[in-house]
Amino acid sequence: QVLLVESGGGLVQAGESLRLSCVASRSIFSSNAMGWYRQAPGKQREWVAAISASTGGTGRYSDSVKGRFTISRDNAKNTVHLQMNSLKPEDTAVYYCAAGSMITIRSLVKYWGQGTQVTVSS
DSSP: OOOEEEEOOEEEETTOOEEEEEEEOHHHHHHSEEEEEEEOTTSOOEEEEEEOSSTTOOEEEOTTTTTTEEEEEETTTTEEEEEEOSOOGGGOEEEEEEEESOTTSGGGEEEEOOOEEEEEEO
């Protein structure tokens, strides 16, 4: 059973934008913080962004994406978005949607999506 479904990945040039989306089951979305991780080839999976379960929760970001990425959640559609602007080649990775009690701590992520590829060419 697939509980988190990502979409929106693709191939773009440096400086361009992409918007990732993750649709979750209602029960997961309403009771968990949501966020995104990414994993580049040969590297460990790293946390990118997180947003709390509460309505109006603000986003938190890793230093590598702060100021360029924006996370948001649409509670009516059980969806979390990641707007990625000013993309860089080093943003190239498989991006994973995550849900859990605290997204910034990997061991507390309870649910993972299947991943969506983002490739940024120079």
